[in-house]
Amino acid sequence: MSVTHTFDLVVVGSGIAGQTAATAAAEAGLSVALLEKTEKLGGSSAMSGGWFAFSGTPEQSEQGIEDSAELFLSDMLEAGEHLNDRALLEAYLANQENTYRWLKDHGVQFREVEISSGMSARRGHNAAIKDVLATLHRDFEAAGGETHLEHRAVRLVRDGDRVTGVVADTPDGEVLFGARGGVVLATGGFSRGTDLLKIFAPEQLAAIPYGGKGNTGDGLKMAWKLGAGMADMSFVSATYGSHPETGEEFHELLTAYYMGAIIVNKDGRRFVDESVDYKTLGRVVLDEPEGLGFEVFDAKVRAKSHRGIPLKDIDTLEEIGHVFRADTIEELAEAAGIDPDALVQTVARYNAAVAGEAEDEVGRTNLCNGVGDLLPIDTAPYYAYPAKALMTTTYCGVTINPSGQVVDVDGDVIEGLYAIGEVTGGFHGAAYMTGTSLGKGAVFGGIVARHAAGRLTADRLVTDRTGAAEPAAPDRVDAVPVA
Template identity: 65%
Template sequence: MSDEKQYDVVVLGAGIAGLTAAVRSQENGLSVALVEKTPAIGGSSAMSGGYMAFSGTEEQAAHGVVDSEDLFLADMQVVGQHMSDEKLLRAYLDSQTDTYRWLKAKGFGFRVLERSAGQTVARSHLSQIKDIVRSLADEFVAGGGDLLLDHRAVELVREAGSGGGGPRVTGVIVRGDDGVRTLSARAGVVLATGGFSRSEDLLRTFAPEQLAAIPYGGLGNTGDGLKMAWKLGAGLADMSYVSATYGSHPETTMEFHELLTAYYWGAIIVNTGGERFVDESQSYKLLGMAVLTQDQGLGFQVFDSKVRAKSEPGVPLADIDMLEDIGHVFSASTLPELAEKAGIDPVGLRATVDRYNAAIAAHGPDEQGRTGINSGVGDLLPIDAPPYYAYPAKALMTTTYCGVTVTPRSEVVDIDGDVIAGLYAIGEVTGGFHGAAYMTGTSLGKGAVFGSIVADVLAATVAVDANS
């Protein structure tokens, strides 16, 4: 490589957002460089459960699920506590079908349909996300794209516009084993650099209490893209809502990811004293906030044989069989015995379950305000059918779900709301989409959807420049 190379587009980050933007830009006839800080593609996307949220799909129709864009929008607004930018949500809804069909046309199927966190109907489509990112990367390279692994973006290049126009981002300086060089971008630079779950400095600045969560997410998620945009005056959104996700075993590591959401099928969550402390039907991001306030940051998912029977082997978030096989689930024929095995106060657990069961039987108010199994939907189930089970879990800092402010066209805007020309952002480096919490599947979903959107915006930009 020379010290400077020209492209139409430079994309930073090779997760689902960056890969989608790169491949679709390539399909639109643009020359693209895809820069990845780590030695491998995928980032947090490849470490995720693989769910994407779509409505109006073939899978929903096959399962008799009645959904609509209006219901999807309402659910996202509720789970985000009406703190989301509705323009971003509507942009997602307007483009979701195109992205869904694009993925399907490439042979990427969805093997399971689930109703997950924040959903009143099933719209979580389970993908083979590792296969998707690998296939998209292969397609990108085969199409002539430059994939630069082990290259870190260190500074955005901003120059005066042609003809005396305002300043514009025209490229990025990257550093690799082969030195420092500039990649110029005629249409724009796209930040797809993920969140900052691996940045102690940024977490300490915006959410110091989250340092107690189990660190997770892509190793490259240290907030580089956010910092570069922030340096140019980019606005920030949703920074006060950073929270880890509840449901991972205390021994979770980079090499083995597990997350159980038995509380969405009827389990309750108790602390070491056997006391419930939260409405279990809420988003697991809000549950993560709650569990960090408990002794040892620990919450036990407690359930009986009715919930145990709902295990789905091989399905992320739902595979109790696997968790039991590796010894992460306690079981016993009585609640006191279960409590002793798990390290929960037996008296406290017995009293909590008795109150919970009594409230269900009397159709009375629940002490934590729980009215349904998941997002207020689904009848509550008494915990009364032995054997009984307990799964100890903590909050896992998967990603931060906040970041730079953007328009529905993925243009980065500054603190005054003005577009920073030539700079775009997609995926988890952006804020404003999720609000206070997120719906399962909208994280990967927004990466793919806004990756598609920005590719079309960039193609239109090149076309305008060519004709001017």
């Protein structure tokens, strides 16, 4: 095994979590190595829709959106069925403003603010995620950070009880990266880790595999081997809303049901309240024939399409032939392969419920999480988008404390080991709010960068007093985006 020089911080994984931690730490004066398993940067983040969840932003104020940290917390707890680790949620909320401003200072532009899964206020802030990642990486290297592609982390190294480095499998063999301030696992979930899915969520193997090609659970396994605790493993679920032929070219996920569509199976029957979070929808649709649900809507919903904005871009989906269109409900059903008579009757019952003439058959009363008035499906032309559950990420993993330090099964800190982003559990609980995945990656990336910088500063003070040989400390701790 060859040995590299030692860094202050070694970050494993280059999605939004790893990139934020690496950039913030480098800008604070730490020497940082960023290891990426594949030949490309970005991981699952680069394949995402680019939604960040923040409250109290200027964009919200400009649009007259009423939101607060208290409402944000309540929504996250409700979405997670109060099974979230509240301390992690409070850390997110305490640091969201500084993280938002740090992103803006790095040139991030939020082009849309919208409501989506798990929200009761419009707090999903959309950005061109590939541009965000590229900009942060540019700033990382400008600050002296080192990038190492095709470096797969395979095992953690300890000196006593402290993690002091990580071994990476590279094209030139195994290489040891030493880490004075710690190793940060930002390796994502295990959406492509068939072995782990078989253990924790075998039913989800029926979903469309997605997410970064490196998302096989490497970081989780390495931390697990050291005794790390696990959280939310029983809540693994794919996300509903992707065409059966979804590719990796762009983020194809349509949530027309939050805009006024209903969801039916091939038999033309509704089977779920369409206003619930799309992780729950993803779990339920797997029980339907072929794991398929059709989003059925009319011209009113079609008019809400916003080209280029993930979750709302019906224009592009229709252009690539993934949306059926017809002048009548019966013709739409025939084109899409849905039972025509059943769909006509289902739409009629739905419209009667919207008009207040009957109870809704699945108990739906709003568009999304208690917000938005239902719309009748009565304006031609009519549309149907066939969609399945997409295993984008697993939203579970190793346990951490509010500083991003990994804790073991007894709740004790594993010194020198951090974890952020989708390799961690405890934050989401039973379900997921749109934007909190990228959001927590950025927020906890900053938290970890500051914590590691602070620990190295403390080491320097000890060195100054004792004269012992200790690692050099950062010279700009205040540059890290954490309150």
